[in-house]
Amino acid sequence: MLKVNPPDTYWKKDVALFFGKRFSLVIKLLYPMALIVPVAISDIPAQYAAAVIGIVAIMAGTFGAGESLTMDLNDGILMRVALTPLSPRRIVFEVLAVNAVLDFIQLLPALLLVYAFNPAPLVWVLAATFGVFATLLTANCIGIFIANFTQSPADVLLYATAILAPLIYLSGFFRNRNPTGLLATLRDFVPFAYMNDALKAVFGVATRTAPLEVFVYPALICAVLAAAVCLTAPRLLTPRF
Amino acid sequence: MIEVENITRRYKSSGRGIEGVSFAVGSGEVFGLMGPNGSGKSTLLRVLSTAMAPDGGTFRVDGADGLREKRKARAAMGLMVDRPTHYGDLSGWANAYLFARAYGMEEKEANAALAELFDYFGLAEYRDDRVKTYSYGMGKKLGLIEAMAHAPRALILDEPSLGLDYSSQLAYEAKVRELASNGVAVLLASNQVDEVEALCDRVAFLHRGRLVETGTPEELISSIKGIRRIEATLRNPVDYASLGDVAGVEHVTTEGCKLVLQCEDRAGIVADVVAGIVGAGGDITDLAVRRPSLEDVYVKLTGEALRDAEG
Structure with missing residues (x-):
């Protein structure tokens, strides 16, 4: 059995924190289901159902x-950790890997229900x-990239919107479904x-x-x-004075 | 051993920082660094902790170049920042264990070292409590444990005793002396005069980014013979500006409800000071005439007080 608490590595610390707060854990597991399951069992067009799931994944x-x-x-605290001999x-x-996996764990129950309702x-x-x-993983990379430029969680939301909007457009979630050329x-x-x-294929x-x-x-x-x-790690983990 | 050579670091925004700072802390030595807010103490510690690169100069920690061999220097160093931060939703033990492992300790080794230190600093009973339930002083003790657990060769402590209760302070001072006697080089940044005088083998004064004096506490204090320190505790706040006009009074500062005056050691000075305070409307509840302290030395050298003060 993998022992995560007390944590001996940085990623285990994140896992210990994720599973350590029970109420928060329940919310984290429930909210993707609250958003995705109604979509999965509804009759809305497949492309929109796929888009909603995609948006939830990107935001998470x-x-x-x-x-x-x-x-x-x-x-x-992160600066203090950065002053240890860890690279x-x-x-x-x-941070990247563990957050992606934890986000995936959050979404997995909802995804399994999607597959159950849409064989x-x-x-x-x-x-x-x-x-x-x-x-x-991509979304977490974007989140970490944004953290290079701001120390405010509220700004993360703002910058993320600016970066994600064109990417979502390019991906053809709602518009630009059959792009050509560039x-x-x-x-x-x-x-x-x-x-x-x-996901569209899953929805038929x-x-x-x-x-x-x-x-x-x-x-x-x-x-x-x-x-x-x-x-970008050395820059990200350098104190900004 | 910590060797600092000609370190310079200026902030572009304010122009403040440190200029040409050099000193060495030998193995087994406790070296105090004193200076008021804005003197460059924090900047120097940021550089030495490898958090910030200097504009010029070099430093070595246990032989490792702090600029080119950062990770080696970090491994040799125990570090406690003035306001230690922790993961509040993890236990004190989990926090300390994470740091111990980050410094390369094996599981058994980390468990043994942490158990001893948690016991020593009186945190054993609270080791499994979440850190967000800790008091400020408990957080400081946890910071000390994290700095000391991996048996560093050099220890950098920033205001370590601030917020510690009396018995914890004694325990911390004893531990620092014990580590020094085992060969650890200790750099202690503090403006707690009693602590520095009790602990440090040598002291350096920083003023406006430069080292202005270095010496043993005894040398520094004996360098200002002819100075008296008068501390008057008042029942009521007074406008003490007029005390500066009393003949022989060199500097007046406040420390809470106390007036602290650095004066010439001349006959009748105490009576004149008391008369000045009473004349300003002060109601004296306690009066002490003391030998000069490191704070008085600092005032004499720079004309400024070590701690936040007026006057």
């Missing part, structure tokens, strides 16, 4: 890492699940788009994206984004 991911990081930066890049990587081929179920995880090319670099396609809409593409391209894009965000 972006605000998860961004908010907790800015709060820890404000408290000064700043390792700290940021742990789909296993390959699409797996692709959609992976697409959601890649989206969470928009189509740019869409291929946004992991949200692959999740959206996979044909998509031009193959399941394999949902696994391969977002994985590559996430790896690049994660590396880029980890490179």
